Amino acid sequence: MAEAIVAAYDGSAAARRAVDHALALAKARGAPLVVAHVLEWSPYSFLTPEEIAERHKRRSEEITRAQSAVLAPLVAELSGRGIEVETVIRYGHVAETLCEIASEHGAGQIVIGRTGHSTLASRIFGSVAGSLAQMAPVPCTIVP
């Protein structure tokens, strides 16, 4: 079987275009599709005492929400397409975590969407798609 394709998906229209592109590739190659949803998280961010006490609860809520509101509708839609679809939810630095997911699944490619407009912040700090292009261990496709 061909190497898996990892598609980053956050529910946005750009991410949807990336998934569609990845889907076409996967179909053509007969490769499995891994849909990854990464929740931005840094273990070095600062929280208030109250947020710390509630963190475990919030985390499970966030995961449940991501599963039901973001991934489940997509999986339901893709189920009839004759493609093997796996979903992954992770916390971490988005680009780094996508690279980790790709290595873990032995993926041959990462597909990610970009928003198209460049904000001042992304000009200074770079965007997820930009940093992924810099650090991806496998070929990376950025879908406009």
Next chain:
Amino acid sequence: MKRRFETRALAGAAAATFLAGAAQAQTLDETINSVFATSTGWFVTFIFSNFPGTSFPWIVGWLVIAASVFTVYFGFIQFRVLGHSIALVKGDYSDPKDAGEVSHFQALATALSGTVGLGNIAGVAVAVSIGGPGATFWMILAGLLGMASKFTECTLGVKYRNEYPDGTVSGGPMYYLTKGFAERGMPGGKVLAVLFAVFCILGSFGGGNMFQANQAHQQLSGVLGEYPGWITGVIFAAIVFIVIVGGIKSIARVTEKVVPFMAVLYCGAALVIIVMNIGNIGWAFGQIFAGAFTEMGIAGGAVGALIQGFRRAAFSNEAGVGSAAIAHSAVRTKEPITEGFVSLLEPFIDTVVICTMTALVIIFTQQLVIDPETGLYVMNEATGRIATVGDTSGVGLTSAAFGSAFSWFPYLLVVAVVLFAFSTMISWSYYGLKAWTYLFGEGKAQELIFKLLFCCFVIVGAAASLGPVIDFSDAAIFAMAVVNIIGLYVLMPIVKREVESYLSRLKSGEIRKFT
């Protein structure tokens, strides 16, 4: 009968003072101040009473002896595991699967923003102006010993925390006193837990609130010109209200982010000033060591320096007080001991690094007035402190010391003080709240009552003068330590078992780094 008469006389005197004050048409600030001083005096007197026949407050001895006992009992744990503690904070031992949970770094940073506060700026200035440069030496020693106390209490805090079905956690001395004592088959855990909770609530109103508001006001009025304290109080209370009652986390989050930068900036500025005055280095350290062990014209001599150093260190890093055990207990870890290892960095950063910076800047810039003939410090008889160049104390002295090198620094210090004060208040509002809900049960109504009370005390603190506020704050926080340390003595064998098991598994390679 005689005792009763005394009490009555005292109450009468208090009432008389109050009435006399009212008759003279006192300002609002003065009224708040006198009522506050008379109503808290007895508590302060009890906590700071001396060992019979000496001039050494028993509470200071209590803290230092405890810290020394833990240091020896755990075989100087604070020095043995320092490297491992840093690795834990960096996340080397964190399971990547737990990403999204509270990390060691976050627990430490939040606990630190509760302790790094005015104690580091104002408290140290008080210590040095009363106890002389020698207080610095004792303060650093207290910081190093305090690491062992903090380690003990935070390990227990995680081990005996309550985890609720909804995933939230509550931890702290209240819980290890009840559960730990029960586990060891000891009576009295519940009584101690209730006492601790009561003192914790008082401490959250005192050192965690009024002292902060008070010093923030002193600093603001120093820059903006004199104005009544209650105005600062009302503004601060309103912001605190918005955050803790209104649940507007964004303000708190901004402070939480700015505080670490402020701390780094503060230490950086201090280092620059020390380098600028590097010629004084030999003299300054000479003063610190000489002051730590000999007279030098300071009130109480070397013992005075020791008392001040220990007292301000304890107030600043809160080791043995039990507050940090509340803050650290929410971390996600399978090994409670790891949070103990992380927490011992707290007194180090707070006292050994930041407090020392403040003290060194005051000493290096020669703020304390020395009599050129005798070489001894000049006492200001009216205040009972060493005379300073601008005749200031508390934040004012620190501000003058930094200002002597950078004229703009006092303005930055105002911002730092206000932010530190604010983040400490937010942290303590949480500690107090946990103690409050322990006593009165979890529930929205109970929480609201506490939060409203907390806001009222912000106003009182800003309006009262420094003396009574600082005394009450210290007294309440030290009262927490009395109860907490009894618990730590009883429960320390449990911590010892945990340490031995963990360190042997670390050595055998059973506990390994991820990545």
